[in-house]
Amino acid sequence: MLNSHLVHPVISTQTIYDSYRKLIECFSLFIFLLSLCFPLNANENSIQDHNLKAVYLFRFVLLTNWGEFKPQDNKYHLCTQGASKVTEALNQLVIKQPNRANVISFKSIEKIAVSSCHLIYTTTQKPKLLAHLKTLYPHALLIGESAAFIHAGGSIAFIKENNRIKPLIxxxxxxxxxxxxxxQLLSVSDLADNKEAQ
Incomplete structure (x- = not known):
């Protein structure tokens, strides 16, 4: 009688192994189905790049020693060329801190109609156009893309290093x-060798 209360069903090692294997198969199938439902977006990195560039642009003016050229109202004018995704992301950042900066978009360098730009983000790499910008805004940060922008006379360029956006100064x-x-800005940036550019 005692023994009848203590008898438990015997679970074989094979049964445990089969259950474990089925669990692994179900989990693998779940992961596979999940990956089909949420495919990797080919543009995911570029979207992240745009957001990161916008953050950098906003931080550039805050991490610059402006001295006598600091705006009296402490509000920086960030001038950007065209209606790019970088400009859109920058607008979203500035909306949250309207007392610190505003974004001014221009269609072409020849048609900038702003009296003051503290930072100019442009897609051009033409030395003559950059020289024109320097004449119009001698105390502005000129920001662009790639090392070619630095060689054309720009102050800071965005480069991609180890698949990450980084400033080249x-x-x-x-x-x-x-x-x-x-x-703080110099420590996270690469410094350009300007011997070729001079």
């Missing part, structure tokens, strides 16, 4: 502006 091109950059 030309201290030589920055000298005529009368501005300097803070160590």
């Amino acid at each position: 030309s201290l030589n091109n920055l000298v005529p502006t009368g501005l300097s950059l803070r160590s």
